[in-house]
Amino acid sequence: MATGTIFNTGLRSAEYEPAEGEHSATIILYPSVLHDKKLTIIALAHELIHHWENACDTKKFKSEYPKDAEIIITASFGSEIKIKKWKSGHSPKFIAKAFEVSQFLKVSLQQMLVHR
Numbered sequence: 001m002a003t004g005t006i007f008n009t010g011l012r013s014a015e016y017e018p019a020e021g022e023h024s025a026t027i028i029l030y031p032s033v034l035h036d037k038k039l040t041i042i043a044l045a046h047e048l049i050h051h052w053e054n055a056c057d058t059k060k061f062k063s064e065y066p067k068d069a070e071i072i073i074t075a076s077f078g079s080e081i082k083i084k085k086w087k088s089g090h091s092p093k094f095i096a097k098a099f100e101v102s103q104f105l106k107v108s109l110q111q112m113l114v115h116r
């Protein structure tokens with residue numbers, strides 16, 4: 001399960017639960033984003049990338065790791081422990097896909113990664 005929070009608020013934004021047994025994959029969107037159309041779209045897109053990475057064959061996906069990603073992640077989380085924890089749920093492939101999707105949606109990579 002991947003749980004997103006809105007940066008600096010600690011409020012849950014969304015969750016992704018992979019399919020398991022008879023239960024299909026699930027995306028949960030929380031009220032903290034549902035009041036805002038743009039935040040809802042960003043949170044849903046973020047969780048759909050988790051689903052893409054978990055349920056699809058991503059071996060052929062080739063995309064460059066965005067050069068600004070490390071700056072964004074470091075600025076967003078500050079401590080090494082928080083960065084390591086966040087990265088444990090967000091692979092380089094996830095971050096590369098998030099960059100691609102952020103360009104498609106015309107939102108920043110920072111918004112796509114940390115819902116800020």
Ligand SMILES: [Zn+2]
Pocket residue numbers: 002003004046050089090
């Ligand atoms: Zn996530």
